[in-house]
Amino acid sequence: ILMTQSPNTLSVSLGERATLSCRASQSISNNLAWYQQKPGQAPRLLIYGATTRATGVPARFSGSGSGTEFTLTISSLQSEDFALYHCQQHSTWPPSWTFGQGTKVEIK
Amino acid sequence: QLQLQESGPGLVKPSETLSVTCIVSGGSIGVSGYYWGWIRQPPGKGLEWIGDIYFSGTTYYNPSLKSRVTISIDTSKKQFSLNLRPVTAADTAVYYCVRRRSGYTNGWYDSWGQGTLVTVSS
Numbered sequence: 589i590l591m592t593q594s595p596n597t598l599s600v601s602l603g604e605r606a607t608l609s610c611r612a613s614q615s616i617s618n619n620l621a622w623y624q625q626k627p628g629q630a631p632r633l634l635i636y637g638a639t640t641r642a643t644g645v646p647a648r649f650s651g652s653g654s655g656t657e658f659t660l661t662i663s664s665l666q667s668e669d670f671a672l673y674h675c676q677q678h679s680t681w682p683p684s685w686t687f688g689q690g691t692k693v694e695i696k
Numbered sequence: 697q698l699q700l701q702e703s704g705p706g707l708v709k710p711s712e713t714l715s716v717t718c719i720v721s722g723g724s725i726g727v728s729g730y731y732w733g734w735i736r737q738p739p740g741k742g743l744e745w746i747g748d749i750y751f752s753g754t755t756y757y758n759p760s761l762k763s764r765v766t767i768s769i770d771t772s773k774k775q776f777s778l779n780l781r782p783v784t785a786a787d788t789a790v791y792y793c794v795r796r797r798s799g800y801t802n803g804w805y806d807s808w809g810q811g812t813l814v815t816v817s818s
Contacts, residue, residue, distance in 0.1 A: 621804035623743075630792055630811050631743065636804035645804075674743055678803025683756040685803045687743040 589613050593688035606662040608691045609676035615655045619679035622651055622660045625672045625690075636678070637661065645662040656679050663692075670695055698723040700809035701794045708816050713781040718793030718809055719774060726751045726771030731796050733804065734767065734778045744789075749776055750798065783816045790814075795800040 590613035601605045610620065618638040623631035633642040635651035638658060648663040662669055675688040703717040718732070725732060733748035747757035749767045757765050761780070769776040780787060791814055794808040 619801050619803070623805075630808035631805075632808070633806050635805055655751055676743070676745075676804070678801050681800055683745075683748060683803055685745040687745070689742045 589616060589680060589684075589686050591675055591677055591686050591688040593673075593675055595691060596689070597692045597694060599694050600665050601696045602667065603664050603694075605667070606665055606675055606693055608660040608662075608675075608693070610653075610658040610660070610688050612656045612658075612677055612679075616677045616679035618654045620651070620658050621676045621678055622655070622677065623674045624669075625674065631674060634673075635649075643651045646666055665693070669693065698795070698807050700807055701797065702791060702793050702809045702812040704791060704812040704814050705739070706812075706814065708783055708814060710784055710816055711782040711817050713779055714783045714787060714814055714816070715777065715779050715813065716791050716793075716812060717775055717777045720776075725769065725774050725776065727799055731756075731798055732769065732776045733794050733796065733805070735792045735794050735808075737792070738783075738786075738789040746778065746780075746791075747795070780815075785816050788814065788816045 592611045594609045620638045621634040625631040639651045650661045652659045673691045699721045701719045708714045731748040732748040747767050749755045749769050766779040790811040792811045793809040794805040796805045
């Protein structure tokens with residue numbers, strides 16, 4: 589399954605809303621995860637099952653979508669949210685998980 | 697708190713074997729409920745899932761890498777390992793060891809090591 593994220597780069601001001609998209613090449617139901625990665629660090633799980641926040645993730649992060657179209661929304665960007673975001677499908681069985689190419693959220 | 701720590705060679709020659717080990721602390725690797733795996737990220741690129749292993753030895757591999765990959769586990773040493781052979785420059789990447797819950801489609805990774813860069817070059 590091919591995962592495509594858009595845009596490649598998103599320029600957003602502090603306090604504004606950011607909307608990131610992820611599209612699957614075929615239906616993956618709600619089997620989608622989002623990760624945040626800061627420079628020089630490992631990715632951190634934000635969302636799984638398309639909408640469930642991982643432990644400790646702030647409420648300003650929310651996920652939506654099902655089937656082939658998914659969205660990660662950051663309601664009010666904080667300075668620590670500027671990072672690279674990856675989506676990943678966890679639908680195929682046996683496992684053959686695939687990731688999107690990433691969306692970089694940068695300061696406008 | 698669970699911690700994963702990779703150790704690797706740093707530099708591997710083309711056509712040779714890449715071997716990376718992950719040591720697990722703060723939790724048990726030999727109990728049911730979790731898969732232990734590897735994900736890699738070439739410099740400046742996206743993430744690629746390599747494969748998973750269960751404490752029983754059950755493995756799943758990325759079909760595109762399956763012919764070259766072996767993942768093994770040693771519960772007594774609380775570690776699991778990745779072997780990739782033969783390598784080319786395209787295998788240059790940061791290699792992360794990871795953990796996910798077992799179960800169909802429970803494919804999200806909630807614990808990650810810090811990553812180790814392995815460069816393939818002569």
